Amino acid sequence: MRVRGTLVAGVRGLGLSLVAHGGSLALFVLTVLSMALMVLGVGILTTPVVVSWARSFAQLRRVWGYEVAGLRIPAAYRPFPARLRRGPLGQAQRCAVLLRDPATWRELLWLPVDLSAGFLLVLLPPSLVGYGVGFVLLPLLHWLTGLGGELLGLGALTTGRPGLIYALVPVGAGLLVLARYANPALLRAHFQLAAVFLTPPRAELAARVARLTETRHDAVDASAAELRRIERDLHDGAQARLVAVGMSLGAIEALIEKDPARAKELAGRARRSSAEALTELRDLVRGIHPPVLAERGLGDAVRALALRTALPVEVTAELPGRLPAPVESAAYFAVSEILTNAAKHSGAERVRVDIRYADALLRIAVTDDGRGGAVLHSGAADDAGGGAPGSGLRGVERRLGTFDGVLAVSSPVGGPTLVTMEIPCA
Missing domain, CATH: 3.30.565.10 (Histidine kinase-like ATPase, C-terminal domain)
Structure with a gap:
């Protein structure tokens, strides 16, 4: 299980290194370039698009942080105004909101860090596994191909040095042992580094928690009020009509032989009451979930x-x-x-x-x-x-x-x- 976890961490690290290098580099360059073009007016239209890409990129890293390392990285983006204009004016309004949001600048600062230190942290796990396996198998590779260290990027270092080829075998074994213990820690360190830059200050989190607490209390109160309304509607509406239908049916049973005309009249009344009860039940269901x-x-x-x-x-x-x-x-x-x-x-x-x-x-x-x-x-x-x-x-x-x-x-x-x-x- 430990070996499997080491290999999985290496594969994940390789994928994250490609994402961290390519994605962070592209987004950082695009964001800085777009903000620079705001002087010409073009950036006002492009910055909201680029910043939304950066936010999606950061959100993806938050999801991976929880799935891979069990690390929760909170987000606290400021909401857009309820009324946004359409067209260029709306885009300018959106741009202003994004640039006033501290989360935008936290993510912009995180992108170059992710490109450098974050990239290094996730590049180490696949490197430890790759070079560890390569050094252990180096004598076999040299015997099969005659290329020796060239296959591992060592160039001519091992040419004419068969002793060095065999000396690298224990080095490879040591790298594999190190990868066994270090790879999960390196991946977690990568996401912890992201958390340092992406986590909002305590004040923002406290305000968001306060709002969530208030809205959850409102939701509980609304749910209780809705249950009381349903109970009241059933008691005063459909239930009363069904009781009346039951009483009418009892009277019909007693009168059906003695007074058929009266029994027929009560049957019609019971039918109308049952139809009204059904209508009220349908209205009640429509009020719960149409x-x-x-x-x-x-x-x-x-x-x-x-x-x-x-x-x-x-x-x-x-x-x-x-x-x-x-x-x-x-x-x-x-x-x-x-x-x-x-x-x-x-x-x-x-x-x-x-x-x-x-x-x-x-x-x-x-x-x-x-x-x-x-x-x-x-x-x-x-x-x-x-x-x-x-x-x-x-x-x-x-x-x-x-x-x-x-x-x-x-x-x-x-x-x-x-x-x-x-x-x-x-």
Whole structure:
């Protein structure tokens, strides 16, 4: 098992050395060049793309760090604003956010370190194994080919020196013994070096932990409230109707011979009660997880939701396929709550829902042409347009916060109202 682990570490080290050398070199050069071109304006358009590549490269190293060495390297990227312009202006806005993020500069500083010291640390494991095996087999290789040390890059060092050829055998054995114990440690040191540069300061981590703790508490409270709602709806709705159906059936059984007309009337009432109970159960199931969402995905589920909304709703969805089920569910009910608010309070005539996926983010924008005045502030939400406090935006914000999502509201008095949501999908 130890021999296998040594060889696996050597192979992994070889792969990581190629990645560290080629990837870090290319990304560092591209990033520096792109930032230099910002003087000419071209870099404003290219820097967000290059920095996103660098982030993906760093994220890949974090994943490998956990899979190979069991080392967790946290990330704390600042979220983009909920409202990003489109076109060149949006790219410039994205560029400004990235350049103000300390994580961007940590990764830029890490790239040359990964290219030098990180490359050396992962190059040693395959070198120890390769030269160890080569030195041990050097006499055999020399006897078969007559080339001796030339095959191992020693040049003419062993030419005419058969004693040196055999002297390198114990050296090779020593390298293999060293590789047996050192290779896993060298790989772990490589990822620890990455962690030194990629790990955010404690203050950033503390802020992120505080937010995650708050959103998890909100998720638990929301889950408990949802269970109480389901219990209440079942008790007051379908359960009461089913009890009535049972009582009607008992009365029918007693009257079916004595008073067939009365029994027929009760049978019709029981049938109507059972149909109403079935409708209520379907509505309850739709409120927990709509079947169309499970079967057709978020885009079609929102379109079906739009057909049931009192206002005309136009839906545009550009999605690469199915998203994670929790994300789809959170997005669906968030849109449902916002459409309900618009129908009740906004006085709008039309609503537009735009759903897009890009850069591992689900972005949803809901726009209505109503009177405006919706406000989201300091943990409270008010819909000034309808004069009704507690418009549900705070609940939407809590729902999105469970996924580190963000909610932004732009609603000047007189309208229009734009509600933008972003949910990370990675």
